[in-house]
Amino acid sequence: MLGSSRWLVMSGILVAGLLASFAQANYPPPERLTGMNPCISKQTCHECIQTPHCAWCAAPKFPEKRCFLPNINTKIFATCPPEYTLNPDNVFSMLRHRNLTKGGYAAGGGGAGGGYDSIEGSYSNFSSSSSSSSHFHKESSSSGGSRRQEAVQMWPQEVNLKLRINEAYRMSFAYSQAEDYPVDLYYLMDLSKSMEDDKKKLSDLGQLLVESMSKITSNFRLGFGSFVDKVVMPYVNTVPKSLIEPCDGCAAPYGYKNIMRLSQDTSKFAGLVRNASVSGNLDAPEGGFDAIMQAIVCRNQIGWREKARRLLVFSTDAGFHYAGDGKLGGIIKPNDGLCHLDTRGTYTHSSLQDYPSISQINLKVKHNAINIIWAVTEEQINVYKRLMKHVEGSFAGKLSDDSSNVVELIREQYDAISSSVEMKDTASSAVKVKYFSSCLGTGPAVETSKCDGLKVGTKVEFIAEIEVTSCPANRSEWKQKFDIYPVGINETLTVNLEMLCDCECERQGHMYEEKSPECNGVGTLKCGVCECYDGFFGKRCECSPHQELTGFDKHFQSCRPDNTSLVDCSGRGTCACGQCECEERDNPKEVGTMKGVCVSLRSD
Structure with a gap:
């Protein structure tokens, strides 16, 4: 008898091992299954369509898995009525699509030559409703019937x-x-005492700069501004006498001044530069960031055009103060990134708020589509080359000691900007x-x-x-x-x-029913599945905590083999009140149920 009992125990262990082997050999673990078919574990329509390539069947009382891969789960795809199959496609359409243009002039009357040309393009992967338009906005000039064609790039x-x-x-x-594209060039110059010889050279080269840029475009405008630093200690000497004349022949210190608004009257440039007075300050870095911020954000005062290549040439032989340095002068209010120029073009908040940060400068450069050219002396070039990496679309070039190469530098940097x-x-x-x-x-x-x-x-x-x-x-x-x-x-x-x-059916409307009979009146039918009210659960909200198995978690875990599994009933059935209802097979004898698992027990 003892031997017989030992044999029964050994037989039970063997049978359990064989069942476990069948489960592992004939059906992959839930995690592997989910990896091969990511759709099967999705229980709602929005989870399904957020999974690439998955489709959802919203038909009521649908016997198959609702979330499926149409190309693989062909049986489900064929079973679900087309009007209930939700498989949204990516949709693309064009709203505005004027053709690219080379710019130039359209001949008319006594207008300038160089006729208008458009660049046709064909893009086969666009939808048929997205054909190119041939309509262009035309801007008429005031002279003899010639019309300037707006560039489309x-x-x-x-x-x-x-x-x-x-x-x-x-x-x-x-x-x-585009050809002959308008260019706005604003020259922002450090006018501290050390840049005095550079100012003289720039005024001498002013006309040459205009002539050089006119070879690039006939629609060129030039502006000029200067900066020194904040008029507080320790940046400048605040002794009353020094506030009037900080150095021999120097003007009173200031933060930033807009001296010449962008204008086509470029003959003024040389004279204004020549007559601009240098000033003095104490420390080596200058307040250039204050000036850059105002020159960018004061669009109306500076005169930046909407349709133009915007260049800001920043010329200095020194470094720069940036956010946080204002604390040295007792200025703790952060820079607000707004325009603060008075009617004379003077920056009014120089001593009221801190310098901008590099990231603030970069943000304004991006928002206003401005290319900064750092035109700096040899001892500063490495600093500004590093700054290039943090200010989008900026370039650094080396000035000679007296800025005599400024025209070549600007032309060279413009060519680099425009050729890429x-x-x-x-x-x-x-x-x-x-x-x-x-x-x-x-x-x-x-x-x-x-x-x-x-x-x-x-x-x-x-x-x-x-x-x-x-x-x-x-x-x-x-x-x-x-x-x-x-x-x-x-x-x-x-x-x-x-x-x-x-999915639309998850919102009130078609295929959406509150207190649905399909959900035993205690749930909302959304896209064919029940969303049960509090206290109810199950496929048709048929389960509640008052039944024999108490507690939601208990029901939930009863349909999974362990706490690490993510799929109910191995993905081959549905969980109903804590028990797996396994999907029907072509051969009913093939399906077996273990704890939380629907396995296929195939026999040879």
């Missing part, structure tokens, strides 16, 4: 995009540099944008946002790969607008993005 200009989560969409766009294009965007953290282009080559596109070697009229095609990486918690952020733009050019491609984060 980005194509298209605005698009709509509906996008599923984690499904990247590739969108083509193009850039072309770099794409940036203002997308939020929930949106990832990658750029691809073959630039001027004919090979396959590679990942890059920058192309060099451009000439007037050269068209560069880019591909923007846009992917929504997550749905923001705030529903209002599911619709976003961001710009793709070439650095330093005030033209953009605006993307109106709608994130497909949920």
Whole structure:
């Protein structure tokens, strides 16, 4: 008898081992299954469509898995009625798409020659509703019938995009540099005493600068401003006599002055530079960041145009004060990034608020599409080259001791700026944008946002790969607008993005029913499934804590083999009141149920 009992125990252990082996051999662990088919574990429509390539069946009393891969789960796809199959596609359309133009003039009457030309483009991967437009805004000149054609350097200009989560969409766009594009150049000069000889040389070279830039564009405007530093200790000497004349022949110290507004009357430039007085200060760094901030944000006072290449030439032989340095003079109020110029063009808040930070300068440069050229002496060039990395679209060039090479420097830096294009965007953290282009080559596109070697009229095609990486918690952020733009050019491609984060049937309307009979009157039917009210659960809200098995967690865990599993009933059944209802097989004998597991027990 004892031997018989020992045999029964050993047989039980063997049978249990065989069942476990069957479960492992004939059905993969839930984690492996989820990895192969990410759809099966999704219990709601919004979870399903947020999973790439998954579709949802919203039909009532649907016997199969609702979230499925249409190309793989063909049985489910065929079983679900088409009107209940929810599988939203990414949708792209163009709103504004004027053709690229070379600029120049359209001949008319006695107008200037050089006729207008448009750059046609064909992009096969755009939708048929997105054909190119041939309508252009025309700006008439006041003279003899000639009309100036507004340059269009980005194509298209605005698009709509509906996008599923984690499904990247590739969108083509193009850039072309227009000829005779307007240029605004604002020369911002350090007029501390050490720059006196540089001022003289700049006034002598003023006309040469105008002539050089006129070879680039016939639509050139020039402006001039100067800076010293904050008029407080320890930056300048505040002894009353020194506040009047800080050095022999010097003017009273000041923070920043806008001396000449951007103007086509460039003959004034040399005279104003020649007559501008130098001043003096105590410490080596200057208040150039205060001046840059005002020169950028005071758009009306400076005269920046909407459609122009904007250059700010910053000339100095010294370093710069930045955010936090104001504390040395007892100034603790942060820089507000706003315009504070009086009617004479003088910065009124120099001693009232701190210097801007590098990041503030960079933000304003980006928002206003300005290229800064750091024209600095040899001892400062390394500092400003490092600054280039933190101020978008800026370039550093080395001035000679008396600034005699300033014209060549500006022309050289302008050529470097205009012969390359770099794409940036203002997308939020929930949106990832990658750029691809073959630039001027004919090979396959590679990942890059920058192309060099451009000439007037050269068209560069880019591909923007846009992917929504997550749905923001705030529903209002599911619709976003961001710009793709070439650095330093005030033209953009605006993307109106709608994130497909949920299903319409999860909101009141079609396939949405509160207190639905399908949910035993204690739940809302959404997209074919029940969302149970508090105190009820189960496929049709048929379970409650008052039944034999008490507590939600107890029911929930009864359908999973252990606490680490993420899938009910191994993905081959549904959990009903703490028990697995396994899916029917073609051969009913194939299905076996263990704790929280629906396994296939195949027999040879």
